[in-house]
Amino acid sequence: MKTAAILLSGFTFxxxxxxxxxxxxxxxxxxxxxxxATQLCAACHTADGSxxxxxxxxxxxxxxxxxxxxxxxxxxxxxxxxxxQGMAAxxxxxxxxxxxAFYASKTAKPGFAKNKELVSLGEKIxxxxxxxxxxxxxxxxxxxTGAGMPAQYPRIGGQHSDYTEAQLNAFRAGTRGNNAQMLAxxxxxxxxxxxxxxxxxxxxx
Numbered sequence: 001m002k003t004a005a006i007l008l009s010g011f012t013f014x015x016x017x018x019x020x021x022x023x024x025x026x027x028x029x030x031x032x033x034x035x036x037a038t039q040l041c042a043a044c045h046t047a048d049g050s051x052x053x054x055x056x057x058x059x060x061x062x063x064x065x066x067x068x069x070x071x072x073x074x075x076x077x078x079x080x081x082x083x084x085q086g087m088a089a090x091x092x093x094x095x096x097x098x099x100x101a102f103y104a105s106k107t108a109k110p111g112f113a114k115n116k117e118l119v120s121l122g123e124k125i126x127x128x129x130x131x132x133x134x135x136x137x138x139x140x141x142x143x144x145t146g147a148g149m150p151a152q153y154p155r156i157g158g159q160h161s162d163y164t165e166a167q168l169n170a171f172r173a174g175t176r177g178n179n180a181q182m183l184a185x186x187x188x189x190x191x192x193x194x195x196x197x198x199x200x201x202x203x204x205x
Contacts, residue, residue, distance in 0.1 A: 026097065028064070033102030036095050040087055049103040051111070054162035061108035065151035067100035070178075079178040111158035113203035115195070122200025125193055133188045138197060141181075146204035157204030165198035 046052040049059030073079040074088035129137040146157020170176035171186035
């Protein structure tokens with residue numbers, strides 16, 4: 001009787017899954033992701049998404065859900081960048097899933113802060129925010145080590161300070177508009193604060 005009940009339960013679950021019409025999520029193909037990365041992405045992001053030009057983000061170890069979200073938003077025009085919009089337009093959903101998983105499978109090398117004069121200010125903002133202007137601590141969403149949270153907040157620890165600074169400035173100016181929360185936060189920060197927290201983030205590990 002117990003065996004029959006287990007079998008019946010299994011059949012019921014399978015029938016419900018089929019009835020829902022929800023297909024199983026396809027498993028990413030890292031080899032195909034690497035091929036796409038080599039063909040389309042390596043010129044700007046290096047072959048494995050490592051520490052290339054400071055103007056471009058380090059992709060190694062980034063959450064695959066976040067990378068996929070950004071690529072889809074470039075493709076849909078929600079995030080503006082002429083180069084990335086052109087590149088993303090050529091990618092299928094499968095390509096995006098595979099290349100995002102490929103970069104996420106790599107381990108990012110640690111970075112370092114460069115500006116000793118601003119590091120204490122950067123740490124203060126990252127860990128405690130700026131209370132009198134209602135600027136929350138970066139760590140509250142991106143975690144104390146900058147690891148972020150999958151699908152919600154990107155890994156930022158060790159990211160190029162130049163790139164982080166450019167993105168915060170873009171949020172502040174409204175030229176990057178695909179995250180309402182970051183638009184509101186960056187709008188309250190001045191140049192020195194943005195530079196300080198960007199440099200501090202570069203050294204997080």
